[in-house]
Amino acid sequence: MISGGIAMLFVADVARSTRFFVETLGMKLVQDGGAHWAAVDAGEGFVIGLHLGTPSTAEGAPKVGLTPKVPIDDAIAILENRGVSFAVRREGGRVIADFVDPDGNRLYLYSGG
Numbered sequence: 001m002i003s004g005g006i007a008m009l010f011v012a013d014v015a016r017s018t019r020f021f022v023e024t025l026g027m028k029l030v031q032d033g034g035a036h037w038a039a040v041d042a043g044e045g046f047v048i049g050l051h052l053g054t055p056s057t058a059e060g061a062p063k064v065g066l067t068p069k070v071p072i073d074d075a076i077a078i079l080e081n082r083g084v085s086f087a088v089r090r091e092g093g094r095v096i097a098d099f100v101d102p103d104g105n106r107l108y109l110y111s112g113g
Helices: 012-025 072-081
Strands: 006-009 029-034 038-045 046-052 064-066 088-089 094-100 106-111
Touching: 006 038, 012 029, 012 038, 012 046, 038 094, 072 106
Parallel strands: 006 046, 064 106
Antiparallel strands: 029 038, 038 046, 088 094, 094 106
């Protein structure tokens, strides 16, 4: 019935956010709408839209979960070397590493259970 979708994040500066998602997180730019819009491929058919607007950084705002291609501890180390700060929780066999993009949009890496 549904064959795909996109998660949209509102950002203050599309170019800056595109650089973060492409250069820092290693995603692929799939659509460039100039100063107003971009879309990045997060892998396995998951697309994140970056749209010019007011970021929603409130505690109740949605979070975008991402699965790393490498072991999660390796991904955390790589991204920390690129300037990303994490709050890591280990719960049983799961690891959840919360972080934010340059606009404060809430993201997390996860692995396990």
